[in-house]
Amino acid sequence: MPVDRRIERQLRKLEKRAAQSSRKPPLSVERIVQTALDIVAAEGFEALTMRRVAATLDTGPASLYAHVVNKADLDELLIGYLCSRIVLPEPDPETWREQIFDLAAQIRDQYLRYPGISQAALGVVPSNPEALRLSEGMLGILLAGGVPAQTAAWAIDALSLYINAYCLELGLWARQLETDGGWVATHDTLMGRFEALSADDYPLTKRYAAELTAGEGHDRFDFAMRTMINGLGR
Template sequence: MAPTPQQRRAARHQLGGGPDAPAARRGPSGGRKKPITVEAIIGTAFGIVESEGYEALTMRRLATALETGPSSLYAHVVNKEDLDELLIGRLCAEIDLPEPDPAAWRQQITSVCAQLRDQYLRYPGISQATFAAAPSNLDILRITEGMLAILLAGGVEPQAAAWGIDALSLYVNAYSLEVSLVNRRLAGSDDAWVVGRDELMRRFAALPETFPHTKRHAAELTAGTSHDRFDFTLGLMIDGLPRAAR
């Protein structure tokens, strides 16, 4: 008897992979179609997200792209949440985790966060798949393990390191989602909701005198690129982690 999707999912979590027997298919004209496999599902899903955004990725949309019905997908993935975990796991598998260095732990944890950010930004909105999810995918857990090792090597207290990873990951995910939303609005026909620095400065200057600090510090409020702010916020979070007494 062929393994169920649930058994395949359990095997992936235990071994980093699982049985994925391809099913040969025939189209209406009798020509052979490419078999449905987990790899085919993942690759097609990434293509949809890259071209149409994460919101467009549904099981029905994915099935259409694979020229099959949704029920065929459920022979390989349990549900949309399982697919999300596979996609995030695949992105996490490409993250380079350094050997923890007590002398460079700040730079190392910042690099891991920046790599995650860049992976998520490749696929608009995909960081949504990370919210409210308890990871069990080994590739995702590898990132948690690597980040924990880096923080502990830097002398961060274990509880602070554990919660610090949660906070850093949440910020990276939210930042990536915001940038994706801004880019989508810029690419749309109505970009009135996204304005540049000059326009923001003009609007702040036009505020009534009940906003004295905003008017006076408009330059500071609008300074820097989004990645500048990313680096600044990571620095605040990392430097705020309590470290064990030496």
């Protein structure tokens, strides 16, 4: 009898596992991408691996490769998904500068939702359909504003690089803030260090410490983007 009860318990466990397995939604690119984004949102881009995604989905890494070629392919899918959230306006020759600035701000805000994900944007060529849709839209706005084609093409690259770098920097700072024992140069810390400098060795840094450390929110981002965009006129 004891043996029979053990067998029954094992059978019930197997039946329970089979029932749970049958209730799991089928694996798809969409589920993989959303799971990857959830991991990045919670732990940062550095935590994202194919093995980690597979474990979160309660499957083996080999199962993912039926839908995603490799980690680089997953990175491109993530950037493509974020690009799909960007709202493109109809190019307007009168407001093209504001349109480009708004697109840059949209991209920035999408990347900042997922700490470090701009690393993926830096590491992939924009061949994803959604990334190409965004690039096409930006090109159309710049051309409508009278920007020469070659200048417009390089401007898209330069603007994208700045957005990626800006988001990556903020992500690194946020990561330091969350790390026990981490040190981050806050405004007050920097001001104190600049004010303590020798006026003989660093006269300008000491004199303009307030200007060097000024800015709140995305003030520096706004300044850099508008400076670049304003330089693209006819």
